[in-house]
Amino acid sequence: MSELINNREQQTLNKTERQELLKAIIKDLHMGRSVEEVRDEFEKAVGTISIEEISQLEQALMEEEGIPVEEVQRLCSVHTAIFKGSIEEIHRSQKPEDQPGHPVHTYKLENKEIDMLVNFKIQLHFDRFKVEDSSDNVFKLIEDLNLLIDLDKHYSRKENLLFPFLEKYGIFGPTKVMWGVDDRIRESIKTAKQVLTNYTNHDHQTAVNSIEFVIREVSEMIFKEENILFPMALQHLTEDEWVKIAHESDEIGYCLTSPTVEWKPERKALASSAMSEGFIRMETGFLSIEQLELMLNHLPVDITFIDQDDVVRYFSHGKERIFVRTKAVIGRTVQNCHPPKSVHMVEEILQDFKSGKKDSEDFWIKFKDKYVYIRYFAVRDEKGTYMGTLEFTQNIAPIKEIDGEKRILG
Template sequence: MKELNLKPLGMEERHNKIFAAWKELGEGDVLRIINDHDPKPLRYMFQAEFNDAFAWEYKQQGPAQWIVEIKKLKREAPLTPEQKAKREELKQILKKLHEARPEELDKVKKGAERYFREVAPKELAMAEQELIQEGTTRTEMKRLCDVHLEVMKSGLGAKARRLRLPASHPISICKDEHKIIKRNLRRLKALLGKLKSAGSFEKAKKQIDTLKELSHFFLETEKHHEREEKALFPRLEAHGVVEPPQIFKEDHVEFMAKKKVLSEIAMAQGKKSFKEFLDTVGPVIEFLTQNLKDHIYKEDNILYPMAYETLEKSEWAGVRKKFDAIGYCCFAPADFVKEKKRRH
């Protein structure tokens, strides 16, 4: 590891020292930078200059000093003319799905289905990223994702199942958590029907207790999203995969707002009529049970396989270390629990 303390240096000298030191590094080497402010502009410079050939990790974030470690990765070869043509073809298919009128959509879907069977999750993500960079809004892209996921479901599910990883791997941990979250989403959906059947607070005491329990559970699952955003997404971004994590982050913000509303409704029940309570809680439950389930499907079948294709094998240990530091919610990996018991 090469270390540079930039604090005593002027701006021009800092720039020269950083890029000279980077040039000397071999693949897999790390440049450790100590600075007196957030070196985020340097990250943008590296992204422009080196694209996906580095991994960026903060070790200290202020207030007196900032420390970042930048690992030199293998630089991916530029796309061949054939790969560029395939990327453009994929983008055109995505555009057709996006622009199709309702009466045309089934026909366009059938035309796209055969092509999508062979598309790798990372290639799909990079095509989506280029479309966003070319002007498609993230809101439009999220709607488009729902359409092409419907087309790709059978093929994506098969590819995701072929991804065999040890239980201690960050992707396995996230997917195991997803199983528990989906189980509780099913409970939440069934609970809404039971609340409607109860007809009054007096007859719904048991269901209200379950609602409180589930609302607390879903607030606790924010640890899952926090680990993705702080441990996994920065690694993807360091490899040039920027837009897909942003779309997932926007989903996380929306889910957190709905989870808070669900908790507030559960705790404040009895302050309104039972009908008003149902009219308020019903749409929130319906939103979470549908949209969070779809979000999990996208993570299991696109985000995680894409991340596995993108990150270097050596990077996953760092992701796991950050997972452990942030902590777990509804599920903790066996090796983490065992180590925690050993220490205590």
């Protein structure tokens, strides 16, 4: 490896050569070499790299080199340690992302609040806790972590609104890696809170380790977003796509702060497409498009339809959805709408439906104050050909409480 670098030291590396050297360095890390051992080689090999090359590197590691998503996630913090001082600054002549209400402006606004919470408030209380693990110091950290749980909204907007657009441009690797790290951070916050809630003196080191992990991982994610994800997204997404993200962000919510104004680009407002006045004729009747949509949205359940190619084609949007859905998922494969750790289960269900092994699959979980019944049905035509999957989600908590009878007629 070092011999290859020395032979090229005096030469100008092209993009392909640089990419190959980067992959070799990451593979060295994968095999156990330390960050410090490869840092000099990295600097000699590439100097500075662009946001685009980081994206291509992670994607190539998974697609061309066959390194699992989980391994790239494990190396993600190592990537950051190396890339931190070597990501080239991208200068933009106009910066709509600096305008209040722009999704990137909002993400960065939240990151400032998250950074203040993690690296000032939590760090302060954590330093006190390490010296004296009194109940008061434990309680303050629990309160801090309760605030940090709001981070889920920041990550959910990123995963359900921003990632789908990046994937339309063929950027899959970084989104899968980052979603996996997001889930790891979510879980680490819950773990740290649980350790502190049930705290005893014997758990001191466990508590210290868990809080240190949260502080480090959240801080690293802020860096990755602002220096890798957001610049990469700004390179690819159109103004119309940013408008769509801004429009749908309210549905998921914001973390610790929120935009004070609506972002309106300096151009003619997007014209909303008028609903067709036509009717849809079905076997047992016909409805206008408006009637059909109103009917579906008034069902006491949430439904989502995935076509035969695993692409999300429709979801109902009643007043109180159980799980968040945004319009950005339309046209996206269902596999990319789930965290990496649950994709294998989605694949298994779809395979069973396509092969004819199963026609339905049911799950039931407790979610917040609800008892959720989730049903999947294989949709087949009259010849039995698989046409897609229908997801049917319902809060059955009120139904479970029903007793006796209530008749229409006395």
